[in-house]
Amino acid sequence: MTSDTTQPVSTPKARAKTSGFSRGQTLAAALGGTLTAFAIGLAITIFVPGHDGLDEAFLGGLTLAGIWPVATLWILFAPTARRAWLRGLLPAVLLLAASAAGLLL
Amino acid sequence: MKRLGPFRLRRDAVQRSYDIHSWLGVLGGLVLFICVYSGTLALFERDLIAWERPEARWAQDGAERMDLELLLERARSRLGEEHDLFVMLPTEGQSRLQARSFQDGRVEKIFVDPYTGEVAENEGSTAFEFLTHLHTDLHLPRPYGRYLVGLLGIFLMMSLISGAMAHPRMIKDLFLLRWRPNLRLTASDVHKQVGVWCLTFGSVMAFTGAVIGLLGLFAPVMVLSAFGGDVEKATEAFSGPHFEETGVTVDMLPIVPLLEEVQAIRPGFEITSLFISHWGDETAEVSFNLERAPYRQLTTGETHRVSLVDGRTVYVSTFTERGAGSRLFGAMQPVHYALFGGLGLKMLYFVSGLVLSLGIVTGTVIWLQRRRSRALERRDRYFWLGRLHLGGSLGLVLASAVAIAAGRFVPTVIEPSFWICWGLVLVGAFVVTDGVGFVRAGALVTGAILVAVGVGDLWLSEHLTPAARQVDLVFLALGLLSAAAAMLGPRGRIGSVGVASPARFVTRESSS
Numbered sequence: 001m002t003s004d005t006t007q008p009v010s011t012p013k014a015r016a017k018t019s020g021f022s023r024g025q026t027l028a029a030a031l032g033g034t035l036t037a038f039a040i041g042l043a044i045t046i047f048v049p050g051h052d053g054l055d056e057a058f059l060g061g062l063t064l065a066g067i068w069p070v071a072t073l074w075i076l077f078a079p080t081a082r083r084a085w086l087r088g089l090l091p092a093v094l095l096l097a098a099s100a101a102g103l104l105l
Numbered sequence: 106m107k108r109l110g111p112f113r114l115r116r117d118a119v120q121r122s123y124d125i126h127s128w129l130g131v132l133g134g135l136v137l138f139i140c141v142y143s144g145t146l147a148l149f150e151r152d153l154i155a156w157e158r159p160e161a162r163w164a165q166d167g168a169e170r171m172d173l174e175l176l177l178e179r180a181r182s183r184l185g186e187e188h189d190l191f192v193m194l195p196t197e198g199q200s201r202l203q204a205r206s207f208q209d210g211r212v213e214k215i216f217v218d219p220y221t222g223e224v225a226e227n228e229g230s231t232a233f234e235f236l237t238h239l240h241t242d243l244h245l246p247r248p249y250g251r252y253l254v255g256l257l258g259i260f261l262m263m264s265l266i267s268g269a270m271a272h273p274r275m276i277k278d279l280f281l282l283r284w285r286p287n288l289r290l291t292a293s294d295v296h297k298q299v300g301v302w303c304l305t306f307g308s309v310m311a312f313t314g315a316v317i318g319l320l321g322l323f324a325p326v327m328v329l330s331a332f333g334g335d336v337e338k339a340t341e342a343f344s345g346p347h348f349e350e351t352g353v354t355v356d357m358l359p360i361v362p363l364l365e366e367v368q369a370i371r372p373g374f375e376i377t378s379l380f381i382s383h384w385g386d387e388t389a390e391v392s393f394n395l396e397r398a399p400y401r402q403l404t405t406g407e408t409h410r411v412s413l414v415d416g417r418t419v420y421v422s423t424f425t426e427r428g429a430g431s432r433l434f435g436a437m438q439p440v441h442y443a444l445f446g447g448l449g450l451k452m453l454y455f456v457s458g459l460v461l462s463l464g465i466v467t468g469t470v471i472w473l474q475r476r477r478s479r480a481l482e483r484r485d486r487y488f489w490l491g492r493l494h495l496g497g498s499l500g501l502v503l504a505s506a507v508a509i510a511a512g513r514f515v516p517t518v519i520e521p522s523f524w525i526c527w528g529l530v531l532v533g534a535f536v537v538t539d540g541v542g543f544v545r546a547g548a549l550v551t552g553a554i555l556v557a558v559g560v561g562d563l564w565l566s567e568h569l570t571p572a573a574r575q576v577d578l579v580f581l582a583l584g585l586l587s588a589a590a591a592m593l594g595p596r597g598r599i600g601s602v603g604v605a606s607p608a609r610f611v612t613r614e615s616s617s
Contacts, residue, residue, distance in 0.1 A: 021124070021125075021128070038326060041323070041326055042326055042329075042330055045326065045327065045330035045331055046330050054331065054342050054343060054427060054430070054431055055427050055428030055429065055430040055431050056330075056331055056428075056430060057326075057327035057328075057330060057331035057332075057339075057430070058327070058430035058431050058433065058434035059428075059429070059430030059433070060323075060326060060327060060330060060331075060430075061316065061320070061323035061326070061327055061434065062316060062430065062433055062434060064319075064323060064326070065258070065259070065312055065315040065316045065319060065323075066312060068259045068262075068315070069259050069260075069262040069263040069266060069311075070266070072259075072263060073125065073263055073266055073267060076121070076125050077118065077121055099330075103330070103333075
């Protein structure tokens, strides 16, 4: 019998423990990933010194597309739903607050 | 704890990556396949206009072209001088001048023959334009289709990253491809090889596609952060000052001398298109779009806006003379659509796109097969899911071939033939009992259609140019390859789930 080399888990019990995602985790990843990516993009456009306004705006946009999948994956890797929400919301809220402060100042 | 693979991940992290990769694939695999496969064909949209419309081929080799000013005047008088006009100048791939007018969100398109001045109207979309729209908008209303495609780029990126992380033997199995033991193992090997070898290409396409598709979502963030929410200021920074029509009528300068003037300023560039706005008004302008010729490089597009009243330059928009962000942004379209590096690069993109599509399909096959052994009680749900993927993927391949044939020989039926064919294959996938046989038959019919297209054009064309002959030969070769793959490809059943009938499945279950 042949086996798939990408499956390191062997017992059904171990599989049940590690595979699949709760609704909370999935929701946290979808929302938190999007929010984190937007927050990072916004922070870059505000805090990275640019050329003429457009340059830093474009950099922010480009970063957003690159960060989005990475942030979502990072949140999905959280072991519990609570941790996932923490990973999804905390950095985003902090960055948005910093960006808001940057805009005001 | 032992760590696995080139990323030195813990065992549970590899398992988690595998789960993420699996669910991403099964939830978005079919839509992703539609987007990737149609995008692979859409690469040749511009190149194949002249092939698809024989009347647009270089029919009068050696004949003298009419004055461009006269051709522009014909286009203006036909489409109405009161409307803004976008004009694509004749090129090697498209021998006729193409003009589009915009009115109340409606676009009207005409072609003007540069030798006779004849105007051809309402020809509709070509098959490749139709497939391009499928790729860019999934034929959904704008901008929602575009956003969805942009999100698919994010989806693909996540899938590639999680797939790479879930494959700890990536380096060790770099050349492992087992054809014989069984079809599922072959699918698994093919999927992994595609993932590894197309990782860079897929990531670049996913990233650039996401940027292009989600531009509408970036824009508010950009306007808010860089211009304090001032939309007008942001627009001005991008495309220069904007003038409203005043209604004051003045004489217009001829366009060709202005074009020659811009061409003289930028000798290494080629003016490929122009946009005429507010014709007859004191705010009238012509925008010349330039691209570097003959090798179109990254971030070289420029737009020169010139007044049609006094000939002064209103604004020059270029990505090259700005910072790194702008230059990167300007490179997104050329990189995504292979608009640099010539036809050779497009062929490389084409092969990579087909391979990536194959990777998506094999991923679904593996997932379905694994489910069978894990969740037998839910077999019916997976049966329908498998059939949906089978019909959706095979249907798109067959329907695209039918649309290309229709585009060349019966242009009026491109859209209905495409949708009907896709629908029939989708229904057929739920009816047939032998899924693998169905795929082989589909590949054979697709090959036969492509061979017929190549032979038909070679045989029937009145104006067979060397370029058109080459395209015919490529279709012939692709058709034969597809037919050969159908005849010689792996045989056997992938498994009960998704490709065999529910009855057969139940029998197996009860007997065990």
